[in-house]
Amino acid sequence: MDLLEHEKEFVLVADLPGMKEDDFNVAVQDNVLTLEGKRTFEHGADNGNGGYHYSERASGTFCRRFLLSTAVDAEKITATYKAGVLEVHLPKAPEAQPKRIAVQASS
Numbered sequence: 001m002d003l004l005e006h007e008k009e010f011v012l013v014a015d016l017p018g019m020k021e022d023d024f025n026v027a028v029q030d031n032v033l034t035l036e037g038k039r040t041f042e043h044g045a046d047n048g049n050g051g052y053h054y055s056e057r058a059s060g061t062f063c064r065r066f067l068l069s070t071a072v073d074a075e076k077i078t079a080t081y082k083a084g085v086l087e088v089h090l091p092k093a094p095e096a097q098p099k100r101i102a103v104q105a106s107s
Contacts, residue, residue: 017084036063070096
């Protein structure tokens with residue numbers, strides 16, 4: 001999982017291979033971004049004729065929370081999920097974005 005901060009937005013990129021969109025939830029509340037879900041993995045039954053020798057595929061529930069340093073515009077958040085990669089764009093609230101101040105030279 002990566003959480004990036006740009007001038008006008010945060011971007012979360014998470015690898016969730018083998019999961020469907022219904023297997024996880026993304027939410028933002030009080031400047032906290034939450035990604036939670038459940039990964040299931042069906043182990044084949046060992047009937048005495050062979051089975052797993054070794055498995056590193058993780059299964060179970062997960063929950064990650066990130067405290068965002070500035071407020072985001074919840075109405076403009078977008079998320080896409082393609083080829084096992086979740087990408088969430090969280091635009092910063094207008095009041096949280098940097099503002100350029102014009103400086104005038106005195107004569």
